Amino acid sequence: MTLNRLVAHLALLGLAAHTGGTLAQEAGAKLERVEITGSSIKRLADEGALPLEVITADDVRQKGLTSAEDVLRSLSVNAANANNAVSSNSVFGQEGDRLAGGGAYANLRGLGPTGTLVLLNGRRLSNQGTSGGSVDLNAIPLEAIDRIEVLKDGASAVYGTDAIGGVINFILKREYRGVQASATYSTPLDWGGGQQRKVNLTAGWGDLTANGFNVLGSITHSSNVILRGVDRPWALGYQPERGLAPxxxxxxxxxxxxxxxxxxxxxxxxxxxxxxxxxxxxxxxxxxxxxxxxxxxxxxxxxxxxxxxxxxxxxxxxxxxxxxDYGRQFMLTPPSQTTSGVVRANFAVGKDATAFVEFIGSRYYSLGEFTPFQFSTSSLPQNATVNGKTxxxxxxxxxxxxxxxxxxxxxxxxxxxxxxSIAYRLRMWDWGYRTLGNESINDRLTAGIEGSFGSYDYRVSLARGQAKGYQEMVDGYADANKLVDLLASGVYNPFLMPGQTQTPEAMAAVEATKVHGRLASGKTRVDQFLANVSGPLMKLPAGDLSFAVGTDLRREFYGYSGTRNYGCVSTFTPANLQATNPVMGCPGNGTAPDSTRKVGAVYGELLIPALRNLEFSLALRYDHYQEIGSTTNPKIGFKFTPNKDLLLRGSYNTGFRAPTPQQLHLATVLLATTGTFPDPVKCPNPTGNNDPSCQLNSIPYLSGGNPDLKPEKSHQGSLGVVFSPARDVTASVDYWQIKMIDRIHNLTPTQELQNYSVFADNFLRDENGNLVGIRAGWINAGGSMTKGVDFTANWVTTLDGNRLTTTLSATKMISAKEQLIDTTPMIQYLGQWTNTTLYLPWKAALSATYKMPVLTTTLSANYSSGYQDEDHTTATNVVEFQRRKVSPYLTFNLVGTFTGVKDLTLGVGVLNLFNRQPPFTWHNVDNAVGTGWDPRVADPRGRTVTFTASYKFL
Structure with missing residues (x-):
């Protein structure tokens, strides 16, 4: 194969990932051959017009990462966001959080999970079963992964319109021979929970070259133990000397x-x-x-x-x-059980083609544990008649x-x-923690053929993926009618003093009020047909003009039952008690009716060698979304290599993200605000004011889908340089910016309160002007502009005759401006606390791996810069409690792997080597998870020891 054709394949790497990853594998093999030559310019030739970060299975193991979520959290390009397993397993956050089912999601550039395209072997997985918006990282079988490719640039013209923030492609092992068993165990050294266990069995048979086939299978089971706030002395919601009180x-x-x-x-x-x-x-x-x-x-x-x-x-x-002190009660890491597996069979079909059948499946079950619910008896009027009872x-x-x-x-x-009688407000301690069980099942079956004819490569595949999910009440929830009967009877004692407990009769009555059962369930499905052909088109003076053309045909399904069998209520109003099976405190959601939409796309790409050292890539993709409409998105890129140690690159492209079925069709549901806030009309000066309107809580608000949502659109570009300042050292600097239009946003009551003059019509009042409800939900927000610079460096050297590899990946955010709606100004969120994504000024990962004949040691560091804490200027008149900065967070991991015994690999590591505590924040749990700390940034486990062992039997 000529070098020009190799370069063409490198430029079309994205298309390969989009259609099965085969080309990426082939290109990877060729890249290895080029690197063996030791030529600096050939190493630089590995860099294309787009910034691509590759994480191998060895990298994952040597850094002590145990899940796909861990890998994504370690990437500098992935924003510190509320899409992790702790934050999304929430009843406090936005409506989308309540549908997320404890899942974990990618969020490149801070554009949200729906702006990041997650692929497995270049093909789509079905989105999480209840949210329907994006792929749950728990569905990724990490133990079967060969490498992870992260494209840090918009790729709507190549991969699909929703690849605005970038693409993450998890590539599975293609072949395996033998049988290998492995086990991993990790435990924090501090007292409490947080332990993780994982076992894996992988087996493969057949040589594709010698036997014409290879079959491999891999199954993994993992379990995580809950870690609670009481397990960590710093997890306090009551630190008034630092400005934090519940x-x-x-x-x-x-x-x-x-x-x-x-x-x-x-x-x-x-x-x-x-x-x-x-x-x-x-x-x-x-x-x-x-x-x-x-x-x-x-x-x-x-x-x-x-x-x-x-x-x-x-x-x-x-x-x-x-x-x-709900910080002490809060769940720091969720308990979970995950089982995932892969089966893949490859068959040689003639001389130049390979057919394959592949099945992947996963089941993830987690528990979300939240503080006991609180209620006020005063919400039921005296002498009220409900269901025939006064x-x-x-x-x-x-x-x-x-x-x-x-x-x-x-x-x-x-x-x-x-x-x-006595009116009172009680937290339901005797009912226990509100506990929700979340199950997510995801599987995909794919069949295809990949091969070549002459100078051309082709790939064809057909896949069906589906995901199911449900949410169930495990503990802590009570039938509202049985509860009010119990309270009115006087049998239950709401006035316990220290050392006192409820009587057995009262506890039996408490148990009798509890409700257990499935709240809601959802299902998604994606059928995808992909076809692609690539190769040289014609010869130019500087080399081959190469092309790729293909089609991407999909059918997407989403349905969500909503909270059908229960009515989730937060107060004892007569209307709530007359609802169907009213349950106090459960997280209700509306129904999203079954909906199917078809998406069809054709795309093409050209690689144009204008000069020996100058290449242009052009891509164009046309997509048609049923119900939404059509869009055409171009992309242009260049790569200029003026000398052997310098490469310049850049790109410009547009994007288009259609609203999800949930965002369009989720029915309106009645929820309740958390925390306390003043009525902006009746209590404009709340400080020291004793008026009840200055301390409102549990105000109902309406939230749900919006069928009038428009698609998001983007314009983005990047410009970078790759250089080799010294032998065996390669570095890159890439500037990027993304402009979004009509961003889809879940408007919250908090945001409406902060912009009351804009959203005054969304506040519902009675004839006396008292606030009785708020309208919220999905809207097309205004625009946004995000800018930053990515830095990478790689240094390979010899130390005492052994190989030392040092890598750096860092992202410097320059700006992150958003506007709530078109009529509001752009607001700078860089380095500022928000209840969704933290746009940190710096996020970086540095690692050094020292490889000896039988021992490999990796020291890695992860850094997240500080940011301005939640703005408390309206919460308090004490100046020192109004503004502060959250400290940076820097942790080190040390992992060693020993291979001195044949077929046996042993590993031991210490994560968070210096036992760094999460930095303090005076935010409490309302509207975002975390009290006194932030799970979007920090790991609550502290210093953690990991042990791994694997043995290859055959």
Whole structure:
């Protein structure tokens, strides 16, 4: 094969990945032959017009990475985002999070999972079964992976319109002979959970060259143990000296007694004692005795009047109120079980063709564990009639009940009226943690043929992939009608003091209210036919003009049941109690009806050798989306090599991302806000204000799909240089920018509150002007502009006769501006806290691998720069608690692999070598996961030891 044809193949590497990865394999083999020559210019020739990062299976093993999510989190090009297994297993975040089912997703350039194309052997997997938006990384069988290719550039003209942020192609091993078993175990050295276990068995038979066939199979099972906030001393939600206090109005033991009309504590509050003139609107016996912290997870809220004064906390409602440290209760790593497998058979078909059949499958099950739900009894009016039953005191604690507390007699609450029922707010500690089970099943069957005729290569394949998912209530959820009956009966004691427990009768009644069952399920499917031919078109003075043409035909299906059998409610209103099977606190979602859409595409690419040292690549792709419309996206790139140690490259392209079926068709659902916020109209000055409108919580809001969504469009480009400053050293610098139009965004109540003047019409009010609801959901936002620079370096040298390889990959974000809608200004989010993606100024990975005859050692480092913490200027009037910077996060891993015994490989490693704690952030858990730390940046396990062993039997 001529060098010109090799270069053409390198330039068409993306097309190869898109149609099965065969060309990439062939190009890889040729690249290895070129590298053996030791010529610097031939090494530079390995670099194409687009920046490509390759991670081999050895790299993954030597860095101590155990999952596809681990690999993606280590990449500098992958943004620090809320698409990891901890953050997406959430009931606090956006609607999309609640549909994600504990999955993990890629997010190149911070454009979101739907802007990153994830491929397996160059073909699409079906998107996660419940979200339907993008591929769950848990579906990737990492143990069967040969390498991972990350294209750090838009590729809509080559791979598909949704490849805006880039492409991640996981390439499986093509052939294997023998039998190999391996096991991995890791455990944090600090006390608690977080252990990980993995076993794998891989077997293969046949030589494609000698026998005309090869069959390989690989199966892996892994399990992860939960790590909770109580397992780590730094996981505290109550650190008032640092500006962090829980924004919560409930206590896990003695309930907070609330002021309510016609209840024991009047709305105006009560004085306590003979000398204090303050009228307190919340009372708690634990707080009156300074015992909030004497019960599990209890904390005082005395500091809230200072730390969170801007949210309506003041002396009247904080001094005698207890709260819950939900940072201690929160799940730091989720428990999970994963089983994945691959079976692939290759058959020689004549001299120049290979047919294959390939099946991959995975099952992932995880538990999401969240703080116990909190409710207010005052949300059910007194004398309300529901389902033919009248509640004279609503859900309040009745006068004469065995656990009634006379706060006037016991604690000197002067205006407390012991002849009336008690309204209170309680966290459902006796019901346990809200626990959701999430299962995701993903499989794909592919058949195809790859070969050549003369100077031309062809590839044809047909694949069907499907994913199923469901979500179930495991613990912590209660039937709302049974719950209100229990509360009104007085059998349950909401006023426990330290050392006290519920009676067996009460606990039996609690268990009787619990609800277990499947909430919702979803299914996606993708059928894909790919065909491609490539080769030389004609000879030019500088070499062959090469081409590739192909087609990509898909049929995509999505359906989501929604919360069909239950009504998820957050309050005891008569309307909620009359809903079908109302469940207190479950994460309800609407239905997305079964929908199918066809996508057809044709594409072509030319590689034009204008001069011996100048090449141009041109690509054009036409896609037609049923229901959405058509789009044509071009791409142009160049590669200029003025001398053997210097290469210049650049590209320009456009992109187009159609809204997902979920974003278009998900039905509207009623949810509830978390945390506390002031009404921007009725409480414009919340600091020190005791008006109830300054401390709203659990306000209903509507969210769901939007059939009027338009596609996102992008214009992007890159310009870079690759150079060899010294022998055996190669480095690159690539500038890139991406401009987005009509970005699809899930508008949240928090964002609407922050821009109230823009979204005032979305706030629903009653005849008295009281806020009763908010409209939210998917919209086409304004534009965005993201810019940055990628740096890479590779140095290979000899040290004491052994090979030392050092690699660097870093991304410097220059700007990340977005606008909420067209009429709002662009806002700079670089280095600023957000509740979705963190656009960090720097993210970098550095590793050095020293390879001796029987021992290979890798020291690697991962760095994430600091950023401005959540803006608390509206949360508090204390200047030092308004703005601060989160510290950078730098960790080191040391992994060694020993191969001194035939067929046996042993490995040991220490991750987070210096036991670096996650940097402190004063964000609490509302609207984004993490209290006092951020799972988008940090690993909560601390110093962790890993052990691996593998043995090849045949």
């Amino acid at each position: 924004d919560t109005s409930s206590s896990p033991f003695f309930a907070n007694i609330l002021g309510q009309a016609n209840s024991a504590l009047p709305t105006a509050g009560t004085t306590v004692g003979a000398t204090d003139p303050t009228k307190y609107t919340v009372l708690n016996a634990l707080a009156l005795n300074r015992q909030c912290a004497a019960v599990p997870f209890g904390v005082s809220q005395l500091a809230n009047a200072t730390v969170l004064s801007g949210l309506g906390y003041n002396a009247a409602n904080s001094t005698y109120r207890c709260g819950t 509640y004279p005191v609503g859900a309040n604690y009745p006068v004469g009940g065995p656990y009634y507390v006379n706060m006037k007699a016991l604690y000197g609450a002067n205006q407390f009226d012991p002849t009336k």
